[in-house]
Amino acid sequence: AQTVTQSQPEMSVQEAETVTLSCTYDTSESDYYLFWYKQPPSRQMILVIRQEAYKQQNATENRFSVNFQKAAKSFSLKISDSQLGDAAMYFCAYRSANTGNQFYFGTGTSLTVIP
Amino acid sequence: KAGVTQTPRYLIKTRGQQVTLSCSPISGHRSVSWYQQTPGQGLQFLFEYFSETQRNKGNFPGRFSGRQFSNSRSEMNVSTLELGDSALYLCASSRAADPASSYEQYFGPGTRLTVT
Numbered sequence: 001a002q003t004v005t006q007s008q009p010e011m012s013v014q015e016a017e018t019v020t021l022s023c024t025y026d027t028s029e030s031d032y033y034l035f036w037y038k039q040p041p042s043r044q045m046i047l048v049i050r051q052e053a054y055k056q057q058n059a060t061e062n063r064f065s066v067n068f069q070k071a072a073k074s075f076s077l078k079i080s081d082s083q084l085g086d087a088a089m090y091f092c093a094y095r096s097a098n099t100g101n102q103f104y105f106g107t108g109t110s111l112t113v114i115p
Numbered sequence: 116k117a118g119v120t121q122t123p124r125y126l127i128k129t130r131g132q133q134v135t136l137s138c139s140p141i142s143g144h145r146s147v148s149w150y151q152q153t154p155g156q157g158l159q160f161l162f163e164y165f166s167e168t169q170r171n172k173g174n175f176p177g178r179f180s181g182r183q184f185s186n187s188r189s190e191m192n193v194s195t196l197e198l199g200d201s202a203l204y205l206c207a208s209s210r211a212a213d214p215a216s217s218y219e220q221y222f223g224p225g226t227r228l229t230v231t
Contacts, residue, residue, distance in 0.1 A: 035219060045205065045222035091158065101146045101209050101220060102171040105158035 002027045004094050006106035013082045014114050020067075021077045021109045023092030031097035034068065034075045039108075040088040048090070051075065053097075079111075087113045117142065119208050119223035127229045133194040136226045140187050140208030146170075147189040148220060149181060152203040161204075164189055193228075201230045 003026045013019035025034070036048040051059045051068050059066050063083075067076045079086055092106040120139045128134050140147050148171075149161040160173040164183035183189045187208075193200055207220035 037222075042224075043203065044224050045207075047219045047221075050219055100165065100170045101148050101163050101207075102160050102173070103148070103150075103158075103207075103220060104160070105150075107157040 002029075002094050002096070002104045004092055004104050004106040006090075006092055006109050008109045009107070010110045010112070012112040012114055013079070015082055015084060017082055018078060018080045019082055019111065021079075021090050021092075021111070023075045023077070023106055025073050025075065025092070025094050025104075027073070027094065027096075029096055029098065033095045033097065034066075035093040035095070035103070036064070036066070036075075036077045037091045037093060037105075038086075038088045039091065040085075045091070049077065082113050084113050084115060087111055119206055119221055121204075121206050121223040121226050123226060124224065125227045125229075127231060128196050129231055130196055130198060132196050133192065134196060134228060136191045136193075136204055136206075136228070138189045138191070138206030138208075138223060140189070140206075141210075141221055144208035144210045144221070145187050146209040146220075147183055147187065148207045148209070149189070149191050150205040150207065151175075152205055152225070153201075158205070161191065196230045198230050201228060203227050 005024045032053045034051045049061045063080045089108045091108045094104045122137045146165045148163040152158045163171040167183045178194045181191045203225045205225045206223045209220045
């Protein structure tokens, strides 16, 4: 089974600064998708950004961008100009392109934004 | 468009009892997945249903079962509850019919189950 590792249980960042959350994964597949989800204290999981493994270009969504290194099996999330509303648990997730909607999640990184 | 809804939001049960949780996906979504979230284990995949058929299954005992109806609504059942079943149960829906598509999952607010 695929595994997803988030080695930073907790991170903090000053408001308006930039922070990078790390994620590595283990798979023998070549075709898959990677996601970052955000879970605020209200508990509703929200998609932040996604990356198709076949795309070399890193995905970007406004202040959120990823650094996808396929050979290294690394998928980090960069949050620029951090805002108080970015405070949440962030989960990295992997989904195979072959087996339906079975997501493998990392254990999460709790991000604190300091005013 | 309404989001994924889950009922009930909170539930307290006693060991040995059984429980049924319900999930209504976003209109048009035919795939429904269930996850168990605990502080120690994180998010663990239970199973996925697509067009009333179980398409994927995680590593959970047979006490955990599910089903999907023709309107895509799904239910999850846990029989003979154990203390360790206390968790947040999340349901997620997706419109992806083809596993090779990159459609994301949309999550519901979850059902908080406490087993005493």
